[in-house]
Amino acid sequence: RKEVEQDPGPFNVPEGATVAFNCTYSNSASQSFFWYRQDCRKEPKLLMSVYSSGNEDGRFTAQLNRASQYISLLIRDSKLSDSATYLCVVRGSGGGADGLTFGKGTHLIIQP
Amino acid sequence: EPEVTQTPSHQVTQMGQEVILRCVPISNHLYFYWYRQILGQKVEFLVSFYNNEISEKSEIFDDQFSVERPDGSNFTLKIRSTKLEDSAMYFCASSSEGDTEAFFGQGTRLTVV
Numbered sequence: 316r317k318e319v320e321q322d323p324g325p326f327n328v329p330e331g332a333t334v335a336f337n338c339t340y341s342n343s344a345s346q347s348f349f350w351y352r353q354d355c356r357k358e359p360k361l362l363m364s365v366y367s368s369g370n371e372d373g374r375f376t377a378q379l380n381r382a383s384q385y386i387s388l389l390i391r392d393s394k395l396s397d398s399a400t401y402l403c404v405v406r407g408s409g410g411g412a413d414g415l416t417f418g419k420g421t422h423l424i425i426q427p
Numbered sequence: 428e429p430e431v432t433q434t435p436s437h438q439v440t441q442m443g444q445e446v447i448l449r450c451v452p453i454s455n456h457l458y459f460y461w462y463r464q465i466l467g468q469k470v471e472f473l474v475s476f477y478n479n480e481i482s483e484k485s486e487i488f489d490d491q492f493s494v495e496r497p498d499g500s501n502f503t504l505k506i507r508s509t510k511l512e513d514s515a516m517y518f519c520a521s522s523s524e525g526d527t528e529a530f531f532g533q534g535t536r537l538t539v540v
Binding site: 349417 | 460462469470474475482483518524527530531534
């Protein structure tokens with residue numbers, strides 16, 4: 316059974332602070348990794364893909380540890396607009412034929 | 428920017444009725460998907476579709492469900508004999524290549540009464 320586990324939060328963080336989320340996945344054959352964000356009652360939107368070497372996109376940094384089956388997301392200088400649910404998402408080794416496996420999400424609230 | 432579009436945005440149906448949810452994936456994409464999200468729960472994979480056939484389906488996608496690509500642009504999910512527990516947000520998604528990200532439509536909120 317494919318599972319992705321995340322701390323549901325909520326994380327209450329003051330504006331400008333740095334916040335980090337983690338998730339673990341159970342399927343060692345997983346090949347693709349993503350962070351999506353979801354606003355209340357909206358569709359998931361891709362935040363960033365996660366690569367083995369780690370990658371950064373502006374204020375966001377993602378890391379992957381395949382040995383520990385662990386993915387992280389770091390948000391620096393948090394903005395009020397970062398308030399959302401952050402979904403850790405994994406795809407198996409079947410490429411596009413495989414559906415995405417979602418975590419339940421981590422709820423982030425940025426406070427002014 | 429190209430996007431996945433879904434209709435209707437909200438569908439209310441009586442228990443036991445059939446519904447068809449419609450999606451127009453991004454035009455040059457090859458892989459199409461349906462997901463559902465019950466209120467307060469995680470997004471769950473239903474089915475993937477490639478080259479005019481189902482590639483993979485989850486245990487949720489039983490005989491009650493079917494998908495079709497009736498023409499070059501639409502991708503539909505049919506739910507027969509709806510149950511109260513089918514009430515959820517249904518998201519269509521598409522992707523261009525196997526390992527790339529999937530883009531989601533805005534969803535159809537299905538309410539079974």
